[in-house]
Amino acid sequence: MFKLKVSFLKMRGIQSVLVVSFVFVLLFPIGKAETEDVVEALVDFMEKLGPGSIQNTPNWGWNVSSDPCTDHWYGVKCDSTNQTVQKIVLEQISLSGTVDFESVCKETSLLLLSLKYNNLTGSLPQEISNCKRLRLLYLNGNHFSGDLPGSLTGLTDLVRIDISNNQLTGELPDMSRNLGLKTFLAQNNHFTGELPNFNYHQLEFFDVSNNDLTGRVPDDTGRFGAKSFAGNPRLCGKELPNACVSKKKDSHGFLMYSGLAILGLIVLVLIGLVILKKRQNLEDANIGTMKKGDKSIKDNGGSSESKVGQSRSEFSITSAENGVVSGSLVLLSPVEAVNGLRFEDLLRAPAELIGRGKHGSLYKVLPNDGIPLVVKRIKDWEISKDEFKKRMQRIDQVKHPKVLPIVAYYCSKQEKLLVYEFQQNGSLFRLLHGSQNGQTFDWGSRLNIACNTAEALAFMHTELKDDKIAHGNLKSSNILLTKDMDSCISEYGLMVVDDGSHNSNAFSVDVYAFGVVLLELLTGKPVQSSGLDLAKWVTSVVKEEWTGEVFDKALVVEGASEERMVGLLKIALKCINGSPDLRPGMDQVATMIVSLKEEDERSLASSDP
Ligand SMILES: *[C@@H]1O[C@H](CO)[C@@H](O)[C@H](O)[C@H]1NC(C)=O
Ligand SMILES: *[C@@H]1O[C@H](CO)[C@@H](O)[C@H](O)[C@H]1NC(C)=O
Ligand SMILES: *[C@@H]1O[C@H](CO)[C@@H](O)[C@H](O)[C@H]1NC(C)=O
Numbered sequence: 001m002f003k004l005k006v007s008f009l010k011m012r013g014i015q016s017v018l019v020v021s022f023v024f025v026l027l028f029p030i031g032k033a034e035t036e037d038v039v040e041a042l043v044d045f046m047e048k049l050g051p052g053s054i055q056n057t058p059n060w061g062w063n064v065s066s067d068p069c070t071d072h073w074y075g076v077k078c079d080s081t082n083q084t085v086q087k088i089v090l091e092q093i094s095l096s097g098t099v100d101f102e103s104v105c106k107e108t109s110l111l112l113l114s115l116k117y118n119n120l121t122g123s124l125p126q127e128i129s130n131c132k133r134l135r136l137l138y139l140n141g142n143h144f145s146g147d148l149p150g151s152l153t154g155l156t157d158l159v160r161i162d163i164s165n166n167q168l169t170g171e172l173p174d175m176s177r178n179l180g181l182k183t184f185l186a187q188n189n190h191f192t193g194e195l196p197n198f199n200y201h202q203l204e205f206f207d208v209s210n211n212d213l214t215g216r217v218p219d220d221t222g223r224f225g226a227k228s229f230a231g232n233p234r235l236c237g238k239e240l241p242n243a244c245v246s247k248k249k250d251s252h253g254f255l256m257y258s259g260l261a262i263l264g265l266i267v268l269v270l271i272g273l274v275i276l277k278k279r280q281n282l283e284d285a286n287i288g289t290m291k292k293g294d295k296s297i298k299d300n301g302g303s304s305e306s307k308v309g310q311s312r313s314e315f316s317i318t319s320a321e322n323g324v325v326s327g328s329l330v331l332l333s334p335v336e337a338v339n340g341l342r343f344e345d346l347l348r349a350p351a352e353l354i355g356r357g358k359h360g361s362l363y364k365v366l367p368n369d370g371i372p373l374v375v376k377r378i379k380d381w382e383i384s385k386d387e388f389k390k391r392m393q394r395i396d397q398v399k400h401p402k403v404l405p406i407v408a409y410y411c412s413k414q415e416k417l418l419v420y421e422f423q424q425n426g427s428l429f430r431l432l433h434g435s436q437n438g439q440t441f442d443w444g445s446r447l448n449i450a451c452n453t454a455e456a457l458a459f460m461h462t463e464l465k466d467d468k469i470a471h472g473n474l475k476s477s478n479i480l481l482t483k484d485m486d487s488c489i490s491e492y493g494l495m496v497v498d499d500g501s502h503n504s505n506a507f508s509v510d511v512y513a514f515g516v517v518l519l520e521l522l523t524g525k526p527v528q529s530s531g532l533d534l535a536k537w538v539t540s541v542v543k544e545e546w547t548g549e550v551f552d553k554a555l556v557v558e559g560a561s562e563e564r565m566v567g568l569l570k571i572a573l574k575c576i577n578g579s580p581d582l583r584p585g586m587d588q589v590a591t592m593i594v595s596l597k598e599e600d601e602r603s604l605a606s607s608d609p
Contacts, residue, residue, distance in 0.1 A: 039064055041106035042085070049090070049120070050097030079109070087112040091138075098122035099139075105130035112544070116162065117141035124168075129154040136544055140164040140185065153177055160544065164188055164207065172196050172208070183549070186211070187231075195235070200224070204537075205549060208232070216244045330389070331408045346375065346410075346419070359473070359495060364422055372422035373407070377415070378494060385411055391469060392418075395493045398463040402456035404480060404490045420490065425481035428517070432476060433526045443560035444600070446521045449487040450568065451597045453479055454590040456489055457514060461507055461586045469493045470506035474513035475527075476520050508580035511589065515575025522569055524552030535576045542573065561603065567596050 046062045054060070054074075061073030068085050069078035077087040085107050095118040102125070104113065110131050116138045123146030124139070134155050140162040147170030148163070158175075160183035168186070171193035175181055183205040184198060194215035195208065206224045210231035217229050217237030226239035236242035345367060355362035360378040367373065383391070388411050396406055410417040426434070428449060431441055457471065464470070471478075472495030480490050516527055519534050527534045541550050551565050571592050577583045584592075 038085075038106050039068065041103040042068060045100045045103040048097045048100045048103075049095045049115075049118075051093075051095060054093045054095075084109040086110065087114075089114045090118070091115070092117040094118060095120055099124075101125050102127040102130065108132055110134055112136040114138040115142065120144060123147070124149055124152075124163075126151045128152060131155070133157055135159045136161075138162045139166065142166055144168055146170070148173055156180075159183070160205075161185070172213075175199075184208075330392075330410070346373075346417070351375070355477070372424075374420045374422045376418040376420070376491060376494065378418070381416055383416075385413070388416065391467075391493060394464070394467050395469060398460060400456045400459045402452045402486070402488045403460060403492055404488045418491075418494065423480040423482055423488070423490075425483060425485060427477045427481065428479040428487065428520075429475070429477035429526070431481065432520055432524060440554065440558070442558055443555050443565075444604075445485075446555075447564075447568070447593075447597050447600060449479065450518055450521055451590075451593050452487050453489060453517065454514065454586065454593045457510060458586040458590040460489075460492060461510070464493070465507070468506065470510045471495075471513070472506060472509070474510050474517065476517050479517065505580050507586065508583045511575050511583045511586055512580075514586070514589065515572045515583075518568060518572035518575065522552065522555070522565060522572065523550055524554060538569070539573065539576075542569070561600065564596055564600050567599075568593070571596070 043062055043064055051062075055062075057074055059072060059074065061068065061071050061076070066073070067083075068076045069083040075088055075090045076085055077089070078084060079086050086109060088104070088110065089112065091114055095115065098121055099115065104110070105127055108131070111133055113131065113134060114136070117140070120139075120142040122144065124144060126149045128149055129151035132155070135157050136159060137155075138160075141164075144163070144166040145168060148168060150173055152158075152161075152173050153175060156178060157180065158178050159180050161181070162183065162185040164185040165188045168189040168191060170191065172186060172191055172195065174196040175184060176197035176199060179199065179202070181199060182203060184203060185205060185207045187207040187209040189211050191208065191211040191213060193213065195213055195218060197218065198206065200206070200218070200223055203223070207228045209228060212234065213229075213232040214234040215236070217235060217240065226237075229235055229237060229240055233242075236244040346365060349365045349367045351363040351365045353361060354364050354374075359380075360376060363375045363377065365373045365375050381388075388409075392406060392409050399405065404420050404423070406418055407421060408419040410419075457474070461470065471489065471492050473491060474489070478490045479487055481487055516535060519525075519538055520527060523534065523538065525534055538550055550569065551560075551562075555565065571589060574584050575589060
């Protein structure tokens with residue numbers, strides 16, 4: 001449709017062409033008229049934005065004698081099949097006028113309008129709802145004022161709206177009808193009144209902090225902490241400085257509540273009695289086993305969730321063959337603590353369960369006067385003794401400083417144990433998602449860990465390609481931190497991909513897993529917590545040009561280079577490609593990250609005074 005108009009203008013005067021065009025115009029008379037309208041409306045919209053000197057940008061467009069799509073107007077993206085405008089992105093270019101929503105919304109196919117970080121003024125009019133299909137609206141970081149139009153709730157396709165950092169007033173609209181809403185950011189404005197309803201369970205980002213809202217925070221907001229509501233002195237709620245004053249109860253209510261309280265008390269006492277009884281039984285049982293000279297609690301494994309550091313009680317690793325202990329450890333690395341240590345000693349030494357997963361348990365073991373060790377106990381690994389031995393020795397031959405060496409192993413039919421030196425600074429998982437105690441985990445350190453891990457993994461992949469031994473279970477809890485806060489990969493090659501036919505794929509499974517680790521480093525979000533599929537979530541957000549929101553707030557606050565964060569994000573997205581064959585090899589990934597790191601270091605050096 002647009003093409004037609006252009007050719008019509010260019011060829012004006014050439015009669016034969018004119019006739020052909022005329023025929024086309026006759027064939028599509030309505031489409032053309034509407035299009036001209038829209039182009040004029042868009043030009044009007046731009047004129048009121050006060051584009052200033054930015055207009056002199058080459059290929060700026062935004063004039064009636066060109067086409068927004070085929071002439072690639074600045075900031076305009078179109079649907080590639082039918083050439084209609086879908087996105088208008090005019091961010092951070094010092095626009096200083098007002099937004100003519102009536103005009104821009106003549107383009108009814110608009111899905112994304114982003115005008116963030118400009119100097120725009122005026123209010124948001126009712127006509128905003130003419131952009132019927134709008135999914136993403138970013139108006140943050142301007143000087144918009146006045147009340148929000150009620151018609152905003154009519155944008156039923158809306159997924160993300162960011163109106164933060166403006167001077168907006170009045171009440172927030174009730175967005176509970178906008179069923180697909182995932183982002184609502186309205187912080188740093190002058191909104192008043194009570195908080196309306198939102199579909200809090202659906203929301204991913206929500207912030208109304210620093211306004212002048214009143215009343216109580218709705219009860220089901222557990223997903224968003226106090227930070228999302230802070231800075232509203234007259235707002236009250238569980239996690240806010242203002243607790244809500246509970247409403248007066250009538251005497252009937254009081255009686256009912258006190259009745260419930262008494263009932264609760266009785267139940268509590270009963271539960272307490274049962275626990276006490278159980279504990280007594282357990283102690284009896286323990287005394288029984290201790291008499292036999294073995295203080296042990298059976299590890300019943302089986303839970304699929306890996307829980308770290310939950311159980312603090314001291315006990316020892318009990319052999320599945322209870323008592324029928326035989327054989328000795330095969331030593332791989334010369335570590336003093338292990339020298340002379342027999343399998344039996346290992347089993348008897350005080351141990352602490354520090355992790356339990358689908359495939360086995362992890363214990364911290366303190367042998368007599370020795371340095372602390374970690375014992376990985378693997379269940380149900382269908383591998384012959386010889387094969388296991390060969391595998392462990394092969395892994396041991398390939399040494400990389402950033403891969404934790406296996407110190408010793410033990411193998412029987414039912415039981416496989418691997419011994420590592422204990423790393424006192426925990427794992428990357430704990431560093432990212434544990435209680436940080438005011439610790440900061442800055443961009444430089446994260447990039448360093450990404451780089452070290454990629455290089456180590458690439459090295460292992462190359463060396464062990466022919467043996468088809470991949471890591472098999474890479475995750476942030478398997479990336480450990482040494483006493484110098486260096487990172488190293490643990491548990492390499494302990495997992496054989498179940499289905500033999502997929503074995504050649506095991507390396508690309510590692511690449512995917514590494515991509516997810518990168519996402520964790522960038523977002524600070526754990527994988528699969530509260531049903532959040534990190535890879536899926538990041539991919540969807542990136543599609544919506546919402547990359548800024550992906551990154552860990554701590555990194556943004558720190559002022560890490562967005563360019564490099566986006567660079568690392570792009571590498572991560574390559575790694576998590578849905579088709580294994582399209583993922584890069586680990587060596588390619590390492591090369592990309594190394595050059596990203598070098599770029600980062602160069603920029604640091606040049607910005608130093
Ligand atoms: C209109 O925009 C197009 C595309 O940027 C440009 O080539 C053309 O010179 C512009 N025309 C006018 C009259 O400014
Ligand atoms: C253009 O195509 C997109 C899908 O590719 C569709 O959603 C939209 O309605 C189309 N627009 C017009 C005007 O046909
Ligand atoms: C924004 O507009 C105000 C007046 O409305 C002006 O004083 C200020 O300099 C402008 N800022 C920028 C960055 O253009």
